[in-house]
Amino acid sequence: MADFSSLGLSDWLIKQCKQLGIQKATPVQENCVPAILQGRDCMGCAKTGSGKTAAFVLPVLQKLSEDPYGIFCLVLTPTRELAYQIAEQFRVLGKPLGLRDCIIVGGMDMVTQALELSNQPHVVVATPGRLADHIRSSSTFSMAKIQFLIMDEADRLLEQGCTDFTKDLETILTAVPAKRQTLLFSATLTDTLQELKHIAMNKPFFWESKSETRTVEELDQRYILTPEKVKDAYLVHLIQTFTDQHDDWSIIIFTSTCKDCQILTMMLQKFHFPTISLHSMMKQKQRFANLAKFKASVYKILIATDVAARGLDIPTVQVVINHNTPGLPKIYIHRVGRTARAGRNGVSITLVTQYDIHLVHSIEEQIQTKLKEFPVEEKEVLKILTQVNVTRRECEIRLESTDFDEKKEINKRKQLILEGKDPDLEAKRKAELEKIRSQKKKFKQKIQENIDKQKQKQLKKKLLKRKRTKKTAQDSA
Numbered sequence: 001m002a003d004f005s006s007l008g009l010s011d012w013l014i015k016q017c018k019q020l021g022i023q024k025a026t027p028v029q030e031n032c033v034p035a036i037l038q039g040r041d042c043m044g045c046a047k048t049g050s051g052k053t054a055a056f057v058l059p060v061l062q063k064l065s066e067d068p069y070g071i072f073c074l075v076l077t078p079t080r081e082l083a084y085q086i087a088e089q090f091r092v093l094g095k096p097l098g099l100r101d102c103i104i105v106g107g108m109d110m111v112t113q114a115l116e117l118s119n120q121p122h123v124v125v126a127t128p129g130r131l132a133d134h135i136r137s138s139s140t141f142s143m144a145k146i147q148f149l150i151m152d153e154a155d156r157l158l159e160q161g162c163t164d165f166t167k168d169l170e171t172i173l174t175a176v177p178a179k180r181q182t183l184l185f186s187a188t189l190t191d192t193l194q195e196l197k198h199i200a201m202n203k204p205f206f207w208e209s210k211s212e213t214r215t216v217e218e219l220d221q222r223y224i225l226t227p228e229k230v231k232d233a234y235l236v237h238l239i240q241t242f243t244d245q246h247d248d249w250s251i252i253i254f255t256s257t258c259k260d261c262q263i264l265t266m267m268l269q270k271f272h273f274p275t276i277s278l279h280s281m282m283k284q285k286q287r288f289a290n291l292a293k294f295k296a297s298v299y300k301i302l303i304a305t306d307v308a309a310r311g312l313d314i315p316t317v318q319v320v321i322n323h324n325t326p327g328l329p330k331i332y333i334h335r336v337g338r339t340a341r342a343g344r345n346g347v348s349i350t351l352v353t354q355y356d357i358h359l360v361h362s363i364e365e366q367i368q369t370k371l372k373e374f375p376v377e378e379k380e381v382l383k384i385l386t387q388v389n390v391t392r393r394e395c396e397i398r399l400e401s402t403d404f405d406e407k408k409e410i411n412k413r414k415q416l417i418l419e420g421k422d423p424d425l426e427a428k429r430k431a432e433l434e435k436i437r438s439q440k441k442k443f444k445q446k447i448q449e450n451i452d453k454q455k456q457k458q459l460k461k462k463l464l465k466r467k468r469t470k471k472t473a474q475d476s477a
């Protein structure tokens, strides 16, 4: 690992790093910092927990100190919690500069944010949706002079997943100047490289950590094969074992849906585990409060959806449990990357049902590592099976008696309205699309059936012809 002084960083920044216990540059910092200081666009792809944030924060602060003005730098990131974490790094490292930052994320007061933006902060850290709203609705601030556009978790920002940022990114990209430095970072950049090259247009410096595996060596990656019905009993057993054995361990459990996240939280609380949840159906203030309590180890277990899968840096997390096997290797890489960060050790355990085995194979292929089985005393699990499943059912019934599903529907409708769509028309459009899709499927099936029939006919004809030729040959012989 290189000394920060050899990277071209100023003494005050090196001193600031030292105060934080950051002595030597990690490879992504060693390679990207000099290129950024030279004024180049940069794409950095390095494993989770390898210090990508400081790789862009440090050179930006150095450039800012040479010519301080606002708004100098815009950082985009997919989740609200991550925006706060990045802003914190800017604030801590940029303290000697008297850095002014501003966080623009959904779920928080828009008027306060507009005021902060009009005060020309040096650095704006934002999620795309809320920033685009401000750009569309306000003329009290300008992004026209920014020198740096940074996209952290850049591949997620470009993905058209459950949250599609495309339109908001278009709005933001028209508000920032063409002459700028663009920096793109993620642990999984490679799938979206071509799209990203359109954003970082000036022959970007591309750096990718050279390693066969895509997860860190310090991570012990395990799986447990379990029938769906026994999954929760395994979960309770695992947590009981870890909490019995380690006082200071924190655990993140990832679930596939907000509802599952809520039910599991209720269930583990019933078993008196110090559990708290994080998902997108919660009010933003509650989300921040829960995360803060987990970070402070007031609660040792965080149950979360993929809203917590990327970027979050919580050193006490020793274990990540995937309650569902992630459908995409990329999601797996980010989830398990919440532990074993910055050279520490960690364990990940993925609960796998018989229907998920193909997913595990594609994860293993991508990460170039075989997951090992996690040994569990099955007898112990079976002992608690009935109690766990009864408790889960009770929690499900309790949740059904609240307006959780209704809230979800309302949230969906709210989101559509914010996007300028009519929820009823959208529902109709979706139903029609579904109808067309199923008609197409039926049509395809019919065509396939016809092709198969024709093939069979041709085959029969061929066989018959062959038989006849053989017979004529025999006759003439």
Ligand SMILES: Nc1ncnc2c1ncn2[C@@H]1O[C@H](COP(=O)(O)OP(=O)(O)OP(=O)(O)O)[C@@H](O)[C@H]1O
Residues within 6 Å of the ligand: 021, 022, 023, 024, 025, 026, 029, 046, 047, 048, 049, 050, 051, 052, 053, 054, 186, 187, 310, 311, 312, 313, 337, 341, 342
């Ligand atoms: N040079 C360094 N030496 C030691 N620790 C470092 C160094 N640089 C950063 N760190 C620490 O490493 C941890 C992980 O860094 P960071 O959050 O930037 O990782 P990342 O690469 O962005 O991970 P992810 O892909 O999960 O977002 C942080 O706690 C950070 O303070």
